[in-house]
Amino acid sequence: MLPLELIQFDLTEECPLSCRHCSNSSGPLRTKRFPPYRLFELLEQAAKIGVKNIVFSGGEPLCYPALAPALRMARRLRLPVTIFTTGIRDKKTRGAIDTQEWKTLKEQGLVSAAFSTYAAPKEREYHNRVVALKPAEGDAFSVNELAIQRAHAASIDVQAHFIPSDPSVAGLQDIYDWAEGLECSELHLQFPTRQGRNEASVYLGLSASHEHMLQRAASSLVTLPRTMFYVSRLWRRRWSGSGESCGANDRQLIIRADGTISPCNACKYLMPTTRQESILEPPRKLIAVWENSATLQAYRSAKAMNSVCLRCHGIFAEHKQEQERTIGGSALLPVVPANGMFP
Numbered sequence: 001m002l003p004l005e006l007i008q009f010d011l012t013e014e015c016p017l018s019c020r021h022c023s024n025s026s027g028p029l030r031t032k033r034f035p036p037y038r039l040f041e042l043l044e045q046a047a048k049i050g051v052k053n054i055v056f057s058g059g060e061p062l063c064y065p066a067l068a069p070a071l072r073m074a075r076r077l078r079l080p081v082t083i084f085t086t087g088i089r090d091k092k093t094r095g096a097i098d099t100q101e102w103k104t105l106k107e108q109g110l111v112s113a114a115f116s117t118y119a120a121p122k123e124r125e126y127h128n129r130v131v132a133l134k135p136a137e138g139d140a141f142s143v144n145e146l147a148i149q150r151a152h153a154a155s156i157d158v159q160a161h162f163i164p165s166d167p168s169v170a171g172l173q174d175i176y177d178w179a180e181g182l183e184c185s186e187l188h189l190q191f192p193t194r195q196g197r198n199e200a201s202v203y204l205g206l207s208a209s210h211e212h213m214l215q216r217a218a219s220s221l222v223t224l225p226r227t228m229f230y231v232s233r234l235w236r237r238r239w240s241g242s243g244e245s246c247g248a249n250d251r252q253l254i255i256r257a258d259g260t261i262s263p264c265n266a267c268k269y270l271m272p273t274t275r276q277e278s279i280l281e282p283p284r285k286l287i288a289v290w291e292n293s294a295t296l297q298a299y300r301s302a303k304a305m306n307s308v309c310l311r312c313h314g315i316f317a318e319h320k321q322e323q324e325r326t327i328g329g330s331a332l333l334p335v336v337p338a339n340g341m342f343p
Contacts, residue, residue, distance in 0.1 A: 036066035075109030087147020096147035102154030120171030
């Protein structure tokens, strides 16, 4: 068993936005939050067992009432924190928080902020449609851009995460150039999971032909040293031709706002809740969950046997068959590193 290096806490299901593809089905009316007292306990335990990175996600972590003390605790424990964020807290104006607020977050212990984008600047109307809820001023794409600029001005490391779909695949180089122009340290090519709102009605998804186009674009992307380009583990496994079924990170743990645990963001909601384990009820030690969880053991066993993890519901196997029929199963593995932090 590999050591646990990264924990992602989905702090809250509340979010000022209501994106059409959101895997957590987050939105302004959602109220579920991870209990702060348990968060503090688990951060203490994480430091003791050598966890190297903490991710605060959501929903929108800026809406979590205990974010400030959680950041201060992580800083005291020398646990670097990244947040997955919109840069928005106000549910009425949906405007970007100001630079001073980012500076305060940095003083409290925030190291990095990762922002999602769904299209190149010239295709911003598609990004706006994905986000769905409009800001009081400007458009969603501009607010996202402003949030990145303000976080960077506060000396926070900023990253961009591109979640592709059929209408946006052709814009990968433009998206990279946009991220590089905003001085993002990294651009991540992420995987559009079929969960939450993106399960019943798939808004972000790729046909086999467009996925092939994405492979080619990723493998031929022109990059500069200031902004690294990472392809997620899930894409790399699908494109490697190795026959491996799962691209989840063996060293990470995902904890939802309701306490449910998962090995990967791609399968947080793919099993009935009655069959999923919680770290909250009964309260469990972090090391005990990591070493003895039936959920994690099932995933590890499936991966060890190079078989499809049941939590994926055959998504990888179905894709492999479709790829072989449609594009000949060709492997165009992009010559870029996989980021060890994110799946």
